[in-house]
Amino acid sequence: MDYSFNFRPVFNNFDMLLEGALLTLELSAITMMLGLMVGTLGAAIKIWGPRPARLLVGAYVNFIRNTPLLVQLFIVYFGLPSIGIRLAAPDAAVLGLTIYLGAYATEIIRAGIQAIPKSQIEAGLCLGLSYLQVFRYVIIVPALQVVYPALVSQFILLMLGTSLVSFISAKELFHTALFLDSRTFLPFEIYLVVSLMYLAMSLGFRALFAVIGHFIFTPTRG
Amino acid sequence: MLRELGVDDFILLLTGAQWTILLSLVAFVGGGLIGLFTAIARSLGPLPLRWLAAGYIQVVQGTPLLGQLFLFYYGFSIFGFDVSAFIAVSTAMILFSGAFLGDIWRGCIESVPETQWEASEALGLSFTEQLRYVILPQAVQVAIPPTVGFMAQIVKNTSLAALVGFVDLLRMGQLVTAATFEPFAVYMIVALMYFSLCYPLSVWSYHLERKLNVADPN
Numbered sequence: 001m002d003y004s005f006n007f008r009p010v011f012n013n014f015d016m017l018l019e020g021a022l023l024t025l026e027l028s029a030i031t032m033m034l035g036l037m038v039g040t041l042g043a044a045i046k047i048w049g050p051r052p053a054r055l056l057v058g059a060y061v062n063f064i065r066n067t068p069l070l071v072q073l074f075i076v077y078f079g080l081p082s083i084g085i086r087l088a089a090p091d092a093a094v095l096g097l098t099i100y101l102g103a104y105a106t107e108i109i110r111a112g113i114q115a116i117p118k119s120q121i122e123a124g125l126c127l128g129l130s131y132l133q134v135f136r137y138v139i140i141v142p143a144l145q146v147v148y149p150a151l152v153s154q155f156i157l158l159m160l161g162t163s164l165v166s167f168i169s170a171k172e173l174f175h176t177a178l179f180l181d182s183r184t185f186l187p188f189e190i191y192l193v194v195s196l197m198y199l200a201m202s203l204g205f206r207a208l209f210a211v212i213g214h215f216i217f218t219p220t221r222g
Numbered sequence: 223m224l225r226e227l228g229v230d231d232f233i234l235l236l237t238g239a240q241w242t243i244l245l246s247l248v249a250f251v252g253g254g255l256i257g258l259f260t261a262i263a264r265s266l267g268p269l270p271l272r273w274l275a276a277g278y279i280q281v282v283q284g285t286p287l288l289g290q291l292f293l294f295y296y297g298f299s300i301f302g303f304d305v306s307a308f309i310a311v312s313t314a315m316i317l318f319s320g321a322f323l324g325d326i327w328r329g330c331i332e333s334v335p336e337t338q339w340e341a342s343e344a345l346g347l348s349f350t351e352q353l354r355y356v357i358l359p360q361a362v363q364v365a366i367p368p369t370v371g372f373m374a375q376i377v378k379n380t381s382l383a384a385l386v387g388f389v390d391l392l393r394m395g396q397l398v399t400a401a402t403f404e405p406f407a408v409y410m411i412v413a414l415m416y417f418s419l420c421y422p423l424s425v426w427s428y429h430l431e432r433k434l435n436v437a438d439p440n
Contacts, residue, residue, distance in 0.1 A: 003300045066374060066420035067413045068381035071392060075413060078399070079406035156284075163286040167385060174288060187296040195289035202284040 009184045010193050020176030021197055027093065027172055028159040028205075034098040035158065036151075039105020040140065046110050057106065064103035070164050072096055077168035093162075093170035101158050108150050112143035145217040152209045156202050163198070173197060227402045232411070238394025239415050245380045245390060246419075248312045250373055253319025260324025265331045266353075275324065282321030287382055290314045295386045311383040319376055326372060330365040331357065367434060371427035374420040381416070391415055 010017075045057045064072065076099070077092040087095060116139055124138040125131075144151070166175035177194040181187045264275035282290070294314040298305045334357050342356040384393035395412035399405045 003302075062421065062424075063413075063417065066378075066424055067416045068378040068392070070381045070384070071395075071409060071413045071416060074392075074395075075406065075409045079409045082404065082406040160284075160286040163288045164382075174286070177289075187292065188300050191289050191292040191296065195285040195293065198286050198289060199281060199284040 005189060006186055007189050007193070009186060010180065010189050013180055013184075016176050016180065017173065017194065017197065020171070020173035021201065023171055024159070024162055024173040024198075025201065027097070027162050027165070027170075028155075030094060031097040031101055031158060031162070032155050034094070035101030035105050038098060038102030039109045042102060042106030043109035043113055044135075046106060047113055061103045061106050064100055065107070069096075069100050069161050070167070072100055073164055073168050089165075089168055089170040092168055093165035093172075096168075097158065097162060097165065100161070101154065104154050105151065108147045108154060109143060111150075112145075112147035113139055115146050116143055141217070148209075148213050148217065152206065152213075155209065156205055159202060159205055160198060224403050225401060227398070227404045227407055231398045231402060231408070234398055235391060235394050235408075235411060235415060238389060238391040239419070241389060242377065242380050242391040242416075243419070245308070245312060245315060245383060245388075246373070246377045249315035249319045249376050249380065252312070252316035253323050253376070256316065256320030257323025257327055260320060261327035261331055262353075264324060264328045275328075279321045279325045282318055283325065287314070287318055287379055288385065290318060291382055291386055307383075307386060307388040311380075311386060311388045315376070315380060315383070318379065319372075322372060322375070323369065326368050327361070327365050330361040330368075333364050334360045363434065367427050367431035370423055370430060374423040374427070377419050377423070378416065 042057050042061065045053050046061075049057070073092070073096040076096040077087065077089065080087065080092075120138055120142075121134055124134040129137065162172055163174035165172060166178055169175070173194060177190050180190050184190070260275045260278060263271045264279065265272075267275065291311060291314045295307070295310045298310050298313075338356055338360065339352060342352045347355065380390060381392040383390050384396065387393065389397075391412055395408050399408045402408065
């Protein structure tokens with residue numbers, strides 16, 4: 001091997017990479033919140049909705065879960081304009097990622113809700129709570145607690161998946177990597193450093209979610 | 223010169239799909255072998271080996287597959303190997319699948335109750351006999367549904383190979399789009415082709431899981 005590694009240009013541009021990482025974190029955070037909302041709504045419809053709505057949500061979940069994210073992003077960004085829906089790259093990225101995460105979140109949250117014993121819901125209604133209160137206090141929070149680990153894993157997969165939006169020209173960490181690659185011709189060094197930055201972010205997210213889980217959920221007894 | 227989207231394009235996409243299937247099979251078989259070693263090392267190996275396996279799983283699961291693909295794509299040539307895109311992409315996909323399968327199977331091995339180890343040890347079985355006749359047969363039963371489910375993940379993830387120029391189903395979709403300028407129709411067809419590969423696997427996995435839970439209500 002007569003290749004000598006040259007990390008200097010990569011670290012000279014480290015502020016650009018950090019900026020990219022910040023955009024990745026921002027994009028991930030926005031999508032996680034939107035995806036959680038879509039997932040909660042989807043799960044509620046799948047369990048209590050009228051039959052046509054249930055079938056529709058089921059088709060959405062199956063279609064998204066059985067096609068690649070990259071293809072979904074291409075459909076949103078390159079495909080939709082030819083049927084008259086033109087989105088700017090960042091909007092297409094958020095929309096595509098939300099549709100993607102929403103489908104997985106729907107399935108995860110549905111499983112969580114169905115793990116709540118029916119008698120608990122009845123008990124809540126007996127205590128005079130409104131349907132909304134029952135949903136808020138008896139169903140959704142305990143359901144999210146049950147599936148929290150699965151949800152966190154999905155969130156981290158999403159954060160890693162945001163790297164794909166660089167190929168629909170949305171700006172984030174991997175987009176910066178592609179740019180630096182084209183300018184410095186040091187692909188190996190750049191993708192190595194960037195991959196390690198993603199690793200740091202996924203470990204960071206895991207730690208952060210452990211702390212968040214600690215604060216929002218009451219510890220289970222027994 | 224643009225042309226109409228036609229039957230020929232559909233056939234082109236199918237030839238791309240062949241490469242997607244081949245790459246998926248390579249990733250699954252290669253990843254399965256590595257995954258088996260990783261799972262055993264992670265759950266039963268001596269401490270340093272356990273850490274090594276855990277580190278491998280952590281690194282692969284904590285970095286984007288896209289980064290891994292690019293590293294292998296450029297890494298091979300830097301280290302002096304002149305390999306085709308298929309080899310580079312296969313290597314990345316094998317290591318990716320190996321880490322995930324290793325993690326899935328580790329859970330399956332650890333799901334076999336401790337008492338099974340104790341009982342088989344009491345019967346005088348050696349470590350390899352315990353593994354071969356008592357632990358793995360039970361672990362495999364638990365492992366089949368999530369493994370089939372992960373096969374669908376592999377098929378989907380091979381689509382990233384298109385980004386380094388490997389002509390799989392998605393890359394063929396890009397080429398056909400460039401020739402016909404019908405991105406919506408082409409990418410929808412591409413999506414449906416991926417769907418027809420993945421959906422049967424997902425459904426199969428779901429049914430296997432239900433059957434498993436009927437057999438063992440716990």
